[in-house]
Amino acid sequence: MLDVDGPLNPFGAMPDHRPDGFQEHFLMPPSWAALEDVRIAASPRRREPTPLPVWLNPDHGAQLLDLPFQLVWATTWEAEANEFIAPLLGLPELPYIPWQTPRPVPQGRGCWKTPEIVAWAAGRPFAWVDDEISQADGDWIVRHHPGPALLRQVDARSGLGPEDFADLSAWAAELD
Numbered sequence: 001m002l003d004v005d006g007p008l009n010p011f012g013a014m015p016d017h018r019p020d021g022f023q024e025h026f027l028m029p030p031s032w033a034a035l036e037d038v039r040i041a042a043s044p045r046r047r048e049p050t051p052l053p054v055w056l057n058p059d060h061g062a063q064l065l066d067l068p069f070q071l072v073w074a075t076t077w078e079a080e081a082n083e084f085i086a087p088l089l090g091l092p093e094l095p096y097i098p099w100q101t102p103r104p105v106p107q108g109r110g111c112w113k114t115p116e117i118v119a120w121a122a123g124r125p126f127a128w129v130d131d132e133i134s135q136a137d138g139d140w141i142v143r144h145h146p147g148p149a150l151l152r153q154v155d156a157r158s159g160l161g162p163e164d165f166a167d168l169s170a171w172a173a174e175l176d
């Protein structure tokens with residue numbers, strides 16, 4: 001289960017501290033364009049939509065495909081991850097979790113994604129890579145998911161790094 005903003009796009013380091021290996025892109029997914037329309041309507045100074053800056057590491061695609069996992073987008077980009085992010089990383093079209101509206105919230109202080117992550121897993125072992133994971137999510141998943149789960153919280157200032165890939169591989173190897 002793979003988030004985009006944070007693990008793949010280290011937005012927490014914007015605008016001045018782009019980590020090594022990341023390239024800057026300016027994207028206009030429809031969901032962003034719709035938000036820009038709202039912002040333009042609300043501001044008399046704004047005329048043109050501004051593309052969304054996204055930093056991506058082109059090595060991440062091959063590194064993700066090398067992992068012994070079935071990759072699933074778990075991101076607010078939803079289908080737009082396939083259209084806008086996957087091609088820049090050399091990833092194929094991947095399944096994605098379509099989030100419910102309104103967003104479900106687990107009891108306690110967990111991430112809003114957690115119940116649907118667990119529902120998607122349906123008892124299967126899974127790893128979840130996201131910048132918003134906390135201990136509350138781990139506690140909730142222990143109570144609601146019968147199988148093994150690895151929660152990998154990634155710093156949104158640095159994005160996925162070699163240690164993350166190594167730990168994901170090691171965890172999958174231990175499952176066998």
Ligand SMILES: [Mg+2]
Nearest residue numbers: 003005006131
């Ligand atoms: Mg995120």
